[in-house]
Amino acid sequence: MAKKGNTHAPGTKERLLEAAIDVFGRHGFDSATTRMIAKAGNVNIAAIPYYFGGKGGLYQAVITHIAGHIKNEAGDLLERIGGMTFDQEDGPQQARELLRAVLERFINFIAGSEQGTRFARILLREQMFPSPAYDTLFEGFLKPVLDALSTLIMAASGESDPRQATFKAMTLMGQVVIFRVARETIVRGLGLEGYSPEELKEIRRVVVANALAITAPPSE
Amino acid sequence: MAKKGNTHAPGTKERLLEAAIDVFGRHGFDSATTRMIAKAGNVNIAAIPYYFGGKGGLYQAVITHIAGHIKNEAGDLLERIGGMTFDQEDGPQQARELLRAVLERFINFIAGSEQGTRFARILLREQMFPSPAYDTLFEGFLKPVLDALSTLIMAASGESDPRQATFKAMTLMGQVVIFRVARETIVRGLGLEGYSPEELKEIRRVVVANALAITAPPSE
DNA sequence: GTCTATAGTCGGATAGAC
DNA sequence: GTCTATCCGACTATAGAC
Numbered sequence: 001m002a003k004k005g006n007t008h009a010p011g012t013k014e015r016l017l018e019a020a021i022d023v024f025g026r027h028g029f030d031s032a033t034t035r036m037i038a039k040a041g042n043v044n045i046a047a048i049p050y051y052f053g054g055k056g057g058l059y060q061a062v063i064t065h066i067a068g069h070i071k072n073e074a075g076d077l078l079e080r081i082g083g084m085t086f087d088q089e090d091g092p093q094q095a096r097e098l099l100r101a102v103l104e105r106f107i108n109f110i111a112g113s114e115q116g117t118r119f120a121r122i123l124l125r126e127q128m129f130p131s132p133a134y135d136t137l138f139e140g141f142l143k144p145v146l147d148a149l150s151t152l153i154m155a156a157s158g159e160s161d162p163r164q165a166t167f168k169a170m171t172l173m174g175q176v177v178i179f180r181v182a183r184e185t186i187v188r189g190l191g192l193e194g195y196s197p198e199e200l201k202e203i204r205r206v207v208v209a210n211a212l213a214i215t216a217p218p219s220e
Numbered sequence: 221m222a223k224k225g226n227t228h229a230p231g232t233k234e235r236l237l238e239a240a241i242d243v244f245g246r247h248g249f250d251s252a253t254t255r256m257i258a259k260a261g262n263v264n265i266a267a268i269p270y271y272f273g274g275k276g277g278l279y280q281a282v283i284t285h286i287a288g289h290i291k292n293e294a295g296d297l298l299e300r301i302g303g304m305t306f307d308q309e310d311g312p313q314q315a316r317e318l319l320r321a322v323l324e325r326f327i328n329f330i331a332g333s334e335q336g337t338r339f340a341r342i343l344l345r346e347q348m349f350p351s352p353a354y355d356t357l358f359e360g361f362l363k364p365v366l367d368a369l370s371t372l373i374m375a376a377s378g379e380s381d382p383r384q385a386t387f388k389a390m391t392l393m394g395q396v397v398i399f400r401v402a403r404e405t406i407v408r409g410l411g412l413e414g415y416s417p418e419e420l421k422e423i424r425r426v427v428v429a430n431a432l433a434i435t436a437p438p439s440e
Numbered sequence: 441g442t443c444t445a446t447a448g449t450c451g452g453a454t455a456g457a458c
Numbered sequence: 459g460t461c462t463a464t465c466c467g468a469c470t471a472t473a474g475a476c
Contacts, residue, residue: 012459026349030251034452044460049453051459121348127402128344129246138408146409163410167426170406171395178394181401182347186390188358189366190383206387213433232441254470264442269471 013051015041020062025121029059029131063126063133066119067140073109074141077102081148086155092217095155099215100208102149103176107207111179112200120180149173156215168214175207233271235261240282245341249279249351283346283353286339287360293329294361297322301368306375312437315375319435320428322369323396327427331399332420340400369393376435388434395427 010018019041023032034055038045052058081102086095109116126134149169150162159165179186179195187194195203230238239261243252254275258265272278301322306315329336346354369389370382379385399406399415407414415423 028248028251031248033450035450044462045452046454046461047459055452124348124401127405128341128400130404134404138405142405143409146405164422164426166406166410167422168430170398170402171427171430173402174394174396174398175391176394177401178390178397181344181397182390182393184350184354185347185358185362185366186386189363190386202384202387206384207391210388210391210430210434213436214430216433253468255468264444265470266443266472267441270441275470 012041012043012047016043016047016051016058017061017065019043020058021065021118021122024059024062025118025125028125028129029055034058059131060133060136062122063136066122067136070119070141074105074145077105078141078144078148081151082144084151084155092156092158095152096212096215099149099152099156099172099211102152103172103207103211104204106176107179107204108200110176111183111195111203112197117180120177124177124181146170146173153215156217158217171214172207172211175210179203232261232263232267236263236267236271236278237281237285239263240278241286241338241342244279244282245338245345248345248349249275254278279351280353280356282342283356286342287356290339290361294325294365297325298361298364298368301371302364304371304375312376312378315372316432316435319369319372319376319392319431322372323392323427323431324424326396327399327424328420330396331403331415331423332417337400340397344397344401366390366393373435376437378437391434392427392431395430399423 016037019037020032023037023040026032027036034045034048037058038048048055048058052061077098081098084094086092088094110120111117123137126137146166146169149172150165153159153165153168153172154162157168159168183195186192192199236257239257240252243257243260246252247256254265254268257278258268268275268278272281297318301318304314306312308314330340331337343357346357366386366389369392370385373379373385373388373392374382377385377388379388403415406412412419
């Protein structure tokens, strides 16, 4: 590595992108102003049209960045799941183990990491109010994740209808996502200060236990 | 009923409120403009400062309206749950039945009604990005709903830790809410046109089945 | 109560110096 | 590449006619 490693000081373009992830996530595309973003990234406003062609181009760059990053992080696991057949005797058990792994990773990312929190704000906005950039996210990883979860659910529970499996997969996603969406309500309802490592552990435990209960094979 | 019933033609103030629910929900407080709202409600812009003191007052009125409406719809059920002890032999069974009722109502409202959809957009924004108006929602019904669900879960499953019950309650909320938040992803993933009555029925079935699996009492 | 006109502020983008 | 200055459009709110 002659060039710098992961922690190189970000140049103007990188600082803009980082700032944009934060500001677009907090305010949404329309309310976010190029002035806010420029200030947050400590760059001149004119750098936005210069590097990204304008506010819209910067947003698209943010989406591409997020999709690329997540594919990078989770792509291997998703491909592994897609390539499995679960046709051995311990297939259901394998599927349940993978389900646990996926859910725990997902919870840690979305509720337990700063970067996941920032990404989630953008992703949730695109879920609720899709922009033209939504396609990038759907094809890039929303669809793959949904398919992988459905596969695991079918393998674990014996459910054979892919449509039912997809609905079940969504309920699993929902159980994770709610801890990001309704963070304020949870925190306030329980009198917390935020999610401590202990609370994160409890969340993982509850969600995984639920997932196992939900995918219990029909008693034969 | 000397006065008009439920379907009276709305006056300027009512039309503004209805339009505001829609526009604030779709765009958020900052991005929503008084011009949009006035146009959507077919009233003059100046009516907003006149009737509500300004954009902020109109938003607060929207929040109060939503909180009042939901309390009106669900208050009786919540109070009934709060007043029950579930100490008879069939307490767990009672709790499970109520859980089913609450979840089905909630799903129909949030995923199956136009009004619920409009309300949900505002509510979800307040969940993710609480404004000063969030307090009204939290005290008005978020806390009561969370408490009621926790009560039902404890009664149904034998869980005795209120904190665990609250986490479980959130996972139930999440399973419902995801069908609103990620509607686009679900619809696109399954190649649907939207939620038909049949799909709504499937959603209710899956979520209720999950809830029963999750609250199954420990095998004694 | 409802309207028009307008004041005053802030938005994104650009031109052009350096 | 980075800056300042500026254009022009859109915003909320108000004043005042009717």
